[in-house]
Amino acid sequence: MRVAIYNNQTPESQRVTKLLKAEMTKAGLVFDQQAPNVVVTIGGDGTLLSAFHHYEALLDRIRFVGIHTGHLGFYTDWRNYEIDDLVDSLVNDSGQSVSYPLLDMHAIYSDGSIDHYTALNESTLRNITKTMVCNVYINNELFETFRGDGLCISTPTGSTAYNKSVGGAIMDPHSIGFQLAEMASLNNRVFRTLGSPIVFGANAKLLLRLKDENGHLMTCDREQVKIQHRPGERHLVEISYQVAKKQINFAQYRHNNFWHRVRDAFIGGAQNEI
CATH class of the missing domain: 3.40.50.10330 (Probable inorganic polyphosphate/atp-NAD kinase; domain 1)
Known part of the structure; x- marks a missing residue:
């Protein structure tokens, strides 16, 4: 051993x-x-x-x-x-051992480059300069246009962490899936989102496509990726999420x-x- x-x-x-x-x-x-x-x-x-x-x-x-x-x-x-x-x-x-699911993330940029991340707890996406606007796709179909502070995507084991503080549901850690929770969404007679957490199954794919080029802050667990756009520099275009193929194992x-x-x-x- x-x-x-x-x-x-x-x-x-x-x-x-x-x-x-x-x-x-x-x-x-x-x-x-x-x-x-x-x-x-x-x-x-x-x-x-x-x-x-x-x-x-x-x-x-x-x-x-x-x-x-x-x-x-x-x-x-x-x-x-x-x-x-x-x-x-x-x-x-x-x-x-006991195994728990992880979150697979792909960040896609304007120059075609892709960064890959794996989250144990959650990923967040927000705009630190103004209201974040993005289209939310579920299984490649447009579901809604989100406007607000940001979005939190969490694993079942991560559902008791930051996800809970923004109003997300607590998931059984043995379930295979992930969750989307809103952070201060704009909901009025002009703009509308679902306004509640969404729990996805094992085979679901979530895609967030951004409307703006600059001011975004993306996180993977404790890692922060600040993405400021300057003329001629790459900027974040979209992030895809799904259940990772690998899992974390606890003795x-x-x-x-x-x-x-x-x-x-x-x-x-x-x-x-x-």
């Missing part, structure tokens, strides 16, 4: 990293940052997002495990005081109920039947 450790730089995460390395050595596990079987992230969901993109080229060969050293995260199943139990699970690993050593986590994170307190 080859294990990589990817941690943030907080004192607690560094302490846990040092402890985990020591316990792994005692148990005979191999520390390998280049070609691991399992990547253990230490920090929070942001740390796991960074680790995902760092090891993106190896997704078909690795599994992730998250230890959280701060607030409870949706990707981090283990606490900082459970190192011994985690090491035992790594030693007795039998390849058990599932114990069952953690997703809906319990949602309730604890967003509702909290005692929930009694009436």
Whole structure:
């Protein structure tokens, strides 16, 4: 078993990293940052997002495990005081895993060039200088013309992140699909959008075709791509989204109920039947 450790730089995460390395050595596990079987992230969901993109080229060969050293995260199943139990699970690993879908993105520019991205949580598109205007195509057919602050396209596991803050629905992480949520859309007797989140199935394709050339900001998880247009320079024309062919795999050593986590994170307190 080859294990990589990817941690943030907080004192607690560094302490846990040092402890985990020591316990792994005692148990005979191999520390390998280049070609691991399992990547253990230490920090929070942001740390796991960074680790995902760092090891993106190896997704078909690795599994992730998250230890959280701060607030409870949706990707981090283990606490900082459970190192011994985690090491035992790594030693007795039998390849058990759970997989979740990812979002495949293609950004197409005026010069014909294409940039490819893969998102674990979400992608957003907005115009930072004025109202964003774009045509929304679903399966190659025009659905609506959007006007507003922007759009958020999220995976099922990312539906509890930024998507939720802009009014998107929470999706079961085992569903295969993705979601489109509006950010402050213009809805009046002149301009009209659907005005609610749209959940797409496994084979759906979403295309956003922009009306303006400049001022756009595109994100893929934590990465920001600012696209300012100057005369003669390329500008963003459209972005396509669909479920990625590859998935992210987590080493599932114990069952953690997703809906319990949602309730604890967003509702909290005692929930009694009436």
